[in-house]
Amino acid sequence: MIIFDHVTYAYEGKETPSLRDCTFSVKPGELILLTGESGCGKTTIIKLVNGLLQHTGGGTLAGTVMVGGQDVAQTPLWELARTVGSVFQNPKSQFFNLDTTSEVLFGLESRGASHDEMAQALESAAQVCGVGPLLERSIFALSGGEKQRIACASAWAMGPELFVLDEPSSNLDGEGIRQLREILKQLKKARKTVLMAEHRLWYAADLADRVFYLRGGQLEREYSGQNFLTLTEEERRSMGLRSIAEIPVSSPEPSPTTEADGLMVRELRATYNGAAVWEGVSFRAPRGQITAITGQNGAGKTTLARCLCGLMKEQSGTIFWDGKPLRRTERRRKAFLIMQDVNLQLFGDSVLAEIRLGNTATEQEALTTLGRMDLAQYADTHPMALSGGQKQRLAVADGCLSGKELLIFDEPTSGLDYGHMLEVSRRLRELAEQGLCVVVITHDGEFLRESGAWTADWLPNDKQP
Amino acid sequence: MRTKNIYPSFLDPRTKILIWLLANVVVFTWSPAVFQLGVMVAYLILFLVERKGTMLGGLLATYLAILAIQYWLLPLLPGSLATVFATVTYFILVFPCIAGGAYLIATTSVSQFMAALERMGAPRSFSITLAVTLRFLPSLRQDLRHIRDAMALRNIRGFEEKLECIYVPMLMGAAQTAEELSESATARGIEYPGKMSSWRPIGFHIQDVVVTLLFLALCVGGICCKGVLP
Numbered sequence: 283m284i285i286f287d288h289v290t291y292a293y294e295g296k297e298t299p300s301l302r303d304c305t306f307s308v309k310p311g312e313l314i315l316l317t318g319e320s321g322c323g324k325t326t327i328i329k330l331v332n333g334l335l336q337h338t339g340g341g342t343l344a345g346t347v348m349v350g351g352q353d354v355a356q357t358p359l360w361e362l363a364r365t366v367g368s369v370f371q372n373p374k375s376q377f378f379n380l381d382t383t384s385e386v387l388f389g390l391e392s393r394g395a396s397h398d399e400m401a402q403a404l405e406s407a408a409q410v411c412g413v414g415p416l417l418e419r420s421i422f423a424l425s426g427g428e429k430q431r432i433a434c435a436s437a438w439a440m441g442p443e444l445f446v447l448d449e450p451s452s453n454l455d456g457e458g459i460r461q462l463r464e465i466l467k468q469l470k471k472a473r474k475t476v477l478m479a480e481h482r483l484w485y486a487a488d489l490a491d492r493v494f495y496l497r498g499g500q501l502e503r504e505y506s507g508q509n510f511l512t513l514t515e516e517e518r519r520s521m522g523l524r525s526i527a528e529i530p531v532s533s534p535e536p537s538p539t540t541e542a543d544g545l546m547v548r549e550l551r552a553t554y555n556g557a558a559v560w561e562g563v564s565f566r567a568p569r570g571q572i573t574a575i576t577g578q579n580g581a582g583k584t585t586l587a588r589c590l591c592g593l594m595k596e597q598s599g600t601i602f603w604d605g606k607p608l609r610r611t612e613r614r615r616k617a618f619l620i621m622q623d624v625n626l627q628l629f630g631d632s633v634l635a636e637i638r639l640g641n642t643a644t645e646q647e648a649l650t651t652l653g654r655m656d657l658a659q660y661a662d663t664h665p666m667a668l669s670g671g672q673k674q675r676l677a678v679a680d681g682c683l684s685g686k687e688l689l690i691f692d693e694p695t696s697g698l699d700y701g702h703m704l705e706v707s708r709r710l711r712e713l714a715e716q717g718l719c720v721v722v723i724t725h726d727g728e729f730l731r732e733s734g735a736w737t738a739d740w741l742p743n744d745k746q747p
Numbered sequence: 748m749r750t751k752n753i754y755p756s757f758l759d760p761r762t763k764i765l766i767w768l769l770a771n772v773v774v775f776t777w778s779p780a781v782f783q784l785g786v787m788v789a790y791l792i793l794f795l796v797e798r799k800g801t802m803l804g805g806l807l808a809t810y811l812a813i814l815a816i817q818y819w820l821l822p823l824l825p826g827s828l829a830t831v832f833a834t835v836t837y838f839i840l841v842f843p844c845i846a847g848g849a850y851l852i853a854t855t856s857v858s859q860f861m862a863a864l865e866r867m868g869a870p871r872s873f874s875i876t877l878a879v880t881l882r883f884l885p886s887l888r889q890d891l892r893h894i895r896d897a898m899a900l901r902n903i904r905g906f907e908e909k910l911e912c913i914y915v916p917m918l919m920g921a922a923q924t925a926e927e928l929s930e931s932a933t934a935r936g937i938e939y940p941g942k943m944s945s946w947r948p949i950g951f952h953i954q955d956v957v958v959t960l961l962f963l964a965l966c967v968g969g970i971c972c973k974g975v976l977p
Contacts, residue, residue, distance in 0.1 A: 332934050333934075334930055334933065334934060337933070338930070338933065358938065359933050359934065359936065359938055360936035360937070360938045360939040360940070361936075362936075363934060363935050363936030364936070366934075368931070368934040368935070370927065370930070370931055372927055374886060374889075374924070375886070375923070375924045375927035375928050375931070376927060376928070376930075376931040377882075377931070378857065378878070378879075378882060378928065378931065378932050378935075378937075379856060379857045379858060379882070380856065380857055380881070380882060380885065381753055381754065381856055383753075383946065384856045384857060384858045384946065384947070387858075387946045388858065388932075388935055389935040389936055390944075390946075391858050391862075391943055391944050391945055391946060392935065392936045392937050392939050392943055393936055393939045393941070393943075394939070394941050394942045394943055394944045395944055396944065397944070397946070397948075400944075400946050418752060418753045419753070420753070422885060422889075436935070437935075440935070440936075588896065591896075591900060593896050593899060593900070614899060614900060614902075615902075617900070618900055619896065619897075619900060621893060621896075621897065623893065623920075625916055625919055625920060625923075626890060626893040626894050626897060626916045626920065627893070627894070627897035627901075627916070628915075628916065629897075629898075629901075629903070629911070629912040629915060629916065631915070639901060639903065639912075640901035640902040640903045641902070666915070666919055680901065681900075684901065684902070
């Protein structure tokens with residue numbers, strides 16, 4: 283189904299190739315899991331299979347990539363689309379339509395399919411991907427998991443033999459990932475070939491026929507599905523891989539009842555468009571600890587974060603800081619939110635300008651704070667030229683220099699590989715040890731375990747969805 | 748399996764574009780007030796036919812609020828402030844155009860729009876660009892909400908400062924969205940050289956003729972009666 287013959291690929295303007303001398307073949311009906319650290323070449327392989335790099339990439343390719351008997355470089359993309367169905371990482375930006383039904387049928391409409399053909403495709407997509415109840419809805423009314431199901435249905439509707447998925451779980455919560463796993467099972471049952479790149483291994487490892495481990499642009503090792511499952515913890519960690527077994531989010535613990543330092547929330551209630559999002563929310567987040575807020579999508583975690591930061595008004599209840607009640611405007615000065623898409627909160631044209639924005643700190647103070655975040659050598663760099671982890675640290679530095687003591691992280695590890703996830707948990711621990719109050723919204727069980735966070739019992743039991 | 752159709756396609760997209768252009772003619776030739784009102788009432792009925800009551804409600808509320816400013820607030824305000832608010836009332840004049848545009852966007856799916864453009868003979872590259880623009884606006888609005896939150900937490904004040912801060916992240920976000928969007932579209936065969944089809948049927952019916960004639964009458968009537976009626 284797929285043949286890579288001594289394939290080397292370098293992106294436009296890059297000296298070192300992202301993929302070097304890669305040779306493998308995939309038989310029809312196999313499920314192949316591509317894994318390895320960020321930048322190891324997983325995405326490059328995916329985009330060579332669906333032809334995006336050969337046709338729109340502008341880099342240099344050596345060797346041949348064959349898919350379904352066709353040379354990808356010689357086949358137009360619209361023709362490849364009949365053989366290869368693609369599911370991308372970011373549910374936000376892979377939808378071309380504003381409604382779900384058109385999105386599922388997008389590929390068929392593009393190739394001028396008949397009305398009957400489309401009706402059949404809708405029917406079978408509803409069965410395989412479970413999207414029946416999602417049809418005829420606005421894309422923006424869907425959760426991340428539902429969006430990814432629509433993306434799979436959209437690929438399925440075109441009837442391809444091969445599916446490529448590029449980190450499809452990056453933005454999903456536990457429930458969304460379980461739904462994705464069901465779709466993978468259906469694809470296997472239908473004898474479709476699947477090639478997927480992924481950091482999170484626990485939901486897919488036992489479905490894989492073979493696992494390809496990439497490092498530095500090379501296909502370093504190939505495992506059979508069974509052999510991969512028997513890797514020991516040490517081997518897995520030294521390879522820089524995330525846990526193969528599922529690590530469930532630890533169950534909530536009652537808040538510590540020590541002295542009144544840090545954050546305390548009592549009987550909070552918030553509404554959105556008149557309907558209650560949650561009520562009776564009470565918990566503590568002491569200084570010096572990492573407090574985790576977990577729960578399914580739709581439980582209102584983001585609403586809670588916005589409320590704690592004073593970005594929205596609570597309906598009733600009180601938020602205390604060191605024992606004193608804080609009004610909304612005071613919370614804005616005390617709390618800081620590090621967003622999931624950190625790009626949306628970096629405004630300056632250099633790192634130094636960025637961190638001095640909106641406060642009265644001197645240049646010396648700013649440089650000291652940058653130094654604490656290991657960013658001193660980037661003071662003159664443009665924030666957008668930093669790596670993802672560096673951007674996150676810069677946002678933290680912004681908060682610290684503005685004298686914020688309550689730092690709230692929204693999904694800081696989504697889409698991160700093992701090494702970067704460890705780095706984030708170490709960083710958060712350091713911040714807590716400096717006496718800050720760290721609150722983190724997450725679904726990542728492995729990250730919770732590594733960071734030593736405790737899970738707050740924030741939602742009253744009877745209000746849990 | 749299908750419970751309801753969120754785009755019932757009462758009118759063909761081409762009709763919607765045509766009547767919107769006609770509505771613009773009525774507004775910008777400064778036709779007599781009764782014809783402007785006629786356009787508003789026509790759109791009001793169209794919104795109701797397509798069951799977009801909530802959207803209509805929002806539009807009407809804005810309209811009434813501005814009317815209220817014009818008739819009650821303006822006479823009470825001191826001169827300098829009144830000039831500032833007077834610009835708001837310009838909104839009333841172009842309101843039929845805004846309602847028409849909202850109607851067009853709210854009742855047409857991206858693929859219907861593309862299919863209609865293709866049947867009008869527009870090149871694929873043009874219809875793709877237009878469709879992406881339609882698709883873009885809502886995701887830009889989402890980005891903007893996050894940016895506004897981030898600015899509030901950073902104590903960024905002042906119009907100019909804010910504008911500068913919005914600029915960079917919006918642009919970066921837009922560039923990335925555009926790239927990923929086009930990847931996803933090309934990987935699903937949007938470049939197919941043959942004819943596209945559309946799941947939601949498009950085509951002309953009797954209601955298209957009736958509505959077009961109505962708008963045409965408003966347009967012609969407005970121009971002819973200019974100076975005769977107030």
